[in-house]
Amino acid sequence: MTALLDIKDLVVEFPVGGRVVQAVTRVSLTVQRGETLGLVGESGCGKSTLGRAVLQLYQPKSGAVVFDGQDLTKLSPPLMRKMRQRLQMIFQDPIASLNPRRRVGDIVAEPLIIAGVTDADERLRRVRAVLTEVGLDPDITMARLPHEFSGGQCQRISIARALILEPELIVCDEPVSALDVSIRAQIVNLLEDMKDRYGLTLLFIAHDLAVVKAVSDRVAVMYLGRICEVAPTETLFRTPAHPYTRLLLDAIPMPDPDIRPVEGVAVGEPPSPIAPPSGCRFRTRCPRAAGRCAAEMPELVALPSGQMVACHFPLI
């Protein structure tokens, strides 16, 4: 396997009231071709910003986003526009991400028009094919407006729009968080089917660890703009190396009445990203924190177990 996506030392900053928030701080990650990399973390940790920065929706301050050998941060706008056909995105709110005034057939056809497919018959054929692929009946859906559909169906339409140009990489930003349990399972299954059918590579961003576990080959954990841990999915869930990963796992409410929730697993809340703690950013909530954690920012290093962890005192 070769890395389809190689994020190198990426920094994304936003100005906020005369100050600067570093939303993504020197993040390096690779995603292999055909792989699903899960990206988890709490709100404000920078996971969505990282996902958008991959697609150059935010201009990174420094670092590189190498996609299939080309650094996207260095591409000219026309070249990036062309490149976008190979990288797509699916958003959290399926209803808000569809233009309410356009018909579903037009919404799904739009990427084809941008990509320069001028033959209307060809466009119609491809729209019908992709709608069928995501489980919608083109005869019923194409002439309708988004508000006539439920959240789950709107997410199917968004997926159809993302797939129509047959991209290689899709960044999925919380694609099932807004959906009910029964619908969520349908969409997770659909994404898995589409990944096989189109040979996709996915960057799957979510806060729900159970959903991430269900779809990911590897998982990266993010906290306040930094990657804490990256590991093969099973390893990360079985033997987390970073205390923050452990905390996230312990905080999941388990649908099993025989597992009594342990009170007091979680303490505190993430500090403001405007003034992150010195050294390790998790140290203010970490039960293992010591003097070194305040002085020195831990770098991501490989453990013998195959996982990468940024911690001075890892759990394994």
Added chain:
Amino acid sequence: MSMLEVENTIVDLPTPRGMLRAVDGVDLTLEAGKTLGVVGESGSGKTMLSRAILQLLPRRAKLSGAIRFDGQDMTRIPAETLRKLRAKSVAVVFQDPMTSLNPVLTIGTQLTETMREHLGVSQSEAISRGIALLAEVGIPSPEQRMGNYPHQLSGGMRQRVAIAIALSCAPKLLIADEPTTALDVTVQAQILDLLAREQRSRHMAMMLITHDLGVVAGRTDEVAVMYAGRVVERAPTRELFHHMRMPYTAALMAALPKLDAPPHTRLPAIGGRPPDPINPPPGCSFAPRCSYADAVCDKAKPPLSAPDRMAHQFACIRPLPVKVAA
């Protein structure tokens, strides 16, 4: 007599397309000191049910049935009595603390005004009680926080403040409507811990409304599962999780991704969608999506009944078999 008795409660909401039956004949009871989990997906009627109990339904909603709190029918008492009852006996915590708190009043004002109004305590007494409450719900430096506005607090801290306000008049019943849905998982755990601790120490009854089976599993005495406006299964929590009888409950459980399953395990999704609440099917609402349904299920709505064990009720003609302990 139970503390809360909900009897054949029906809520109809007028819509441009016709009458929408949000709650369709719900019966529930809740005893003092107990926690009832109400689980359902969006549109199942769980929030409308809680609004009916609080008498906080939209003005045009039509309510029928009886809702008795300590023997008093909330639907029949005068507005002023209801206002007092709501303030002192029944409190509520909503999903989004940013919208349930007033953005232009300080935390202190919002905390003390309820106590002054309903407990008749002096301003200084209300302030000292308010500070004690903020400390109790885990807010650091509560004296300073009294002067803060909601936007100066994080989502988790705001929810703690909303809980402090709800507790300020020592309610007998606390209704928590998706109290942690807007929060991160680590903060969710802290808020659920806090609610459980307060419920125990104050011997309150609590109704915990959620879409998440994981939230109710470890933290309730009893669970009621709602689908399309009706309670379709209700049992003590352990009994429910170990012996699900209603196919909907089992399907909802199966559709959850499991932490102990390897990656890329296919989820048994529930096909289709809930029925249109304006034109519900004549039979069981879940029948069109149910893999156990047959022609009988489409004829009439099965009543919520307890054929085998008194404590375990379900509304199903073709229930899952009773699991025999191995």
